[in-house]
C-alpha cells in the first residue's frame with residue numbers, strides 16, 4: 001500500500017496561510033489589496049486588540065455577486081488572471097487566489113458583499129475554513145469583511161504574536177503607507193479607542209504626506225521624480241531578427257552592460273501620471289516620491305517604503321541602491337526616510353516570487369538599481385551641495401571617543417567606515433596593528449596602552465626584570481589595581497582637552513573623563529532613582545509643545561503614556577495625530593524634547609517583542625540623561641569639573657554610560673613609568 005495521499009483542502013489552506021498570514025498586519029494587507037483591486041475609493045479599517053481579536057475592512061468597491069462570493073473562498077479562485085501569459089503582465093495587487101481561503105482557514109470570517117448587478121447582497125460566514133452560513137441581505141454596494149479571533153484554531157501560530165501595541169503599530173504603518181500611495185482615495189483606520197488615521201482624498205502625494213505626517217516631516221523630505229526610457233524589454237526578450245534592424249536595441253553584449261545606461265532625467269515635480277504611455281518602444285521606468293535630508297537619521301529600515309507598480313515591496317536591490325545613493329552622506333549604520341513609487345511596464349517585474357507578494361524580481365536588475373541610485377543621488381545633491389554634508393558630518397560629535405590618531409572605537413573595534421572616509425586621522429587608525437577586541441584597550445601614541453572602561457585589571461607584561469633607570473631616580477612602585485569608586489573620589493581635575501574631556505589625576509595615575517558621558521551616567525542613575533520613588537523632577541514648559549506622531553508611534557505612545565508621565569512628562573492627545581507636551585523632565589531643553597520622545601517611540605516601534613516596562617523605563621531614563629547631559633565642546637569651570645567628578649564617584653556604575661561607552665580612561669602609574677622606561 002502506498003503511503004502518499006493528497007491533503008484535505010482545509011489542511012492545504014492552513015499550510016498556505018502559514019506563508020500568507022503571518023500576523024494581523026498580513027490579513028490587513030491582503031484585504032486592503034483586495035479592496036484596492038476592487039476599485040474602492042473609500043476604505044475603512046477597524047481593529048481591536050492589535051487585530052488579534054477583530055479586523056474589519058469595509059470598502060465601496062465593485063463587490064461580488066453571490067456565486068463569486070462563494071467561489072472566492074475556494075483555493076486558487078481568482079478573477080484577476082486566467083492563464084500563464086497573464087502572469088507576465090499582472091496589473092492587480094492580487095493574482096494567486098489564495099488570500100481569502102487562507103485567512104478563512106485560520107479565523108472566524110464574516111463577509112457582506114453586494115455587486116451592482118444584484119439587488120440583494122450576500123452574507124457568508126466561515127469558521128476555521130468551514131462554511132457555516134450563506135444568506136441574502138439588503139446591503140450597500142461594496143464589501144465588508146470581518147475577521148475575528150485570528151489563529152484561534154492554530155494555537156502554535158497564535159503564540160508567536162507580539163503585544164497588541166506592536167501588532168497595531170505594524171497595521172498602522174501598513175495602512176499609512178497604502179494611504180500614501182493612493183492620495184486620491186479615502187482611508188480610515190480605527191482602533192477600539194483611537195482614530196489612528198482619517199485621510200480623505202487629497203490632490204497628490206505631497207498633500208498626502210502633509211495630511212498624514214504633518215508639516216515637519218514634509219519639510220524634512222526632498223521630493224523627487226525621474227524617468228528613464230528602457231533600452232530593451234525585460235521579458236520576453238525581443239526576437240533576434242529585430243535586433244540591429246528596426247529597433248534601437250544594441251547587440252546583446254552591449255545591452256547587458258547596463259551600467260552604461262544613461263543617467264535618469266529628472267522631470268518636473270508636478271509629474272503625476274504613472275501609467276502614461278512610454279516615450280520609448282520598450283517603455284520606461286518612472287520614479288517619484290520623497291527621500292529625507294541627510295539630517296534625518298533613522299535607526300532601522302522601518303521608514304523606507306518602496307512601491308513598485310502600486311505594490312508595497314521589500315527589496316534588497318532597491319535597498320542597496322538607496323544605500324549607494326546615501327553613501328558618504330549618511331553613516332552606514334543609520335537609514336533615511338524613503339517613500340518611493342516606482343512604475344515600470346508590467347513585463348519588467350516578476351511579482352510571482354513569494355506567497356505574500358512582498359518580494360519581486362526585476363528583469364533588468366542593474367538598470368533598475370542604477371536608475372534608483374542616480375535619481376535619489378541627484379535629488380540629494382540638488383537639495384544641498386556636497387561640501388556642506390561633509391562639514392556637517394564632521395561637526396557631529398563622534399560616537400566613539402577617538403583620542404589619538406591611533407584610537408579605535410571604545411569597544412576596540414575599527415572606526416566606522418564613514419569616519420574612515422572623512423577623517424584623515426581615522427584613516428591613519430586603519431594602519432594601526434590589530435588589537436584583539438577582547439582586550440578593550442585603547443592605544444596611545446608611543447605604544448602605551450590605557451584601559452578603557454577598566455573594570456578589571458588587564459594582564460600586563462611581566463614586571464620581574466628591573467630595567468636600567470639610567471640617570472633618573474627610581475619612583476616608588478605603585479600597586480596596580482582596577483579603578484574603584486574609591487579611586488574616583490580622590491580625583492583632582494586639572495583642566496579640559498578641547499572643552500570635551502576632563503583631565504584629572506590621583507595616586508593611581510592620569511585619568512581622562514568624557515564629560516558628556518560622565519554626566520549622562522550621573523543623570524541616568526538619578527532619573528532611575530527618582531522614578532523608583534515616583535519623584536522625577538520636571539519643568540512646566542512656557543508653551544505646550546505640539547509633536548506630530550505617525551500612526552505607528554501613536555500606538556506605542558498610548559501604551560507607554562503612563563510610564564512617560566511617571567518620568568516627568570505631561571502630554572495629552574492634541575488633534576488626531578499630535579500630542580501636546582506641557583511638562584517635561586527637568587534639564588531637557590524644549591528643543592530636545594521632541595527629539596527625545598521621537599527617539600524613545602522610534603526604538604519601541606521597531607521592537608518585535610512585547611513592550612517590557614522595565615526596559616521602557618531604562619530607555620526613557622537613558623534618553624533623558626543623554627539629552628540633559630553637559631555636551632562636548634563646552635567649557636567647564638573648575639568647580640563644575642570637580643562637581644561632576646564627585647557626582648560620578650557616587651554612581652553605581654561609573655565606568656560606562658547607559659549606552660555602553662566608556663566614561664573614563666586611566667593611564668596608570670605603571671604605564672607612565674614603563675613609557676618613560678623606568679621599569
Ligand SMILES: Nc1ncnc2c1ncn2[C@@H]1O[C@H](COP(=O)(O)OP(=O)(O)OP(=O)(O)O)[C@@H](O)[C@H]1O
Pocket residue numbers: 030034035037038059061062063064072073077078079080093094095096097098099100101142143
Ligand atoms: N473586497 C473585495 N471586493 C470585491 N471582490 C473581492 C474582494 N475581495 C476579494 N474579492 C474577489 O475574491 C477573489 C479572491 O480573493 P483572494 O484575495 O483570495 O485572491 P486574489 O486577490 O485574486 O489573489 P491573492 O491570493 O494574490 O490575493 C478575488 O480575485 C476577487 O475577485
Ligand SMILES: [Mg+2]
Pocket residue numbers: 030033034093094095099100
Ligand atoms: Mg487578494
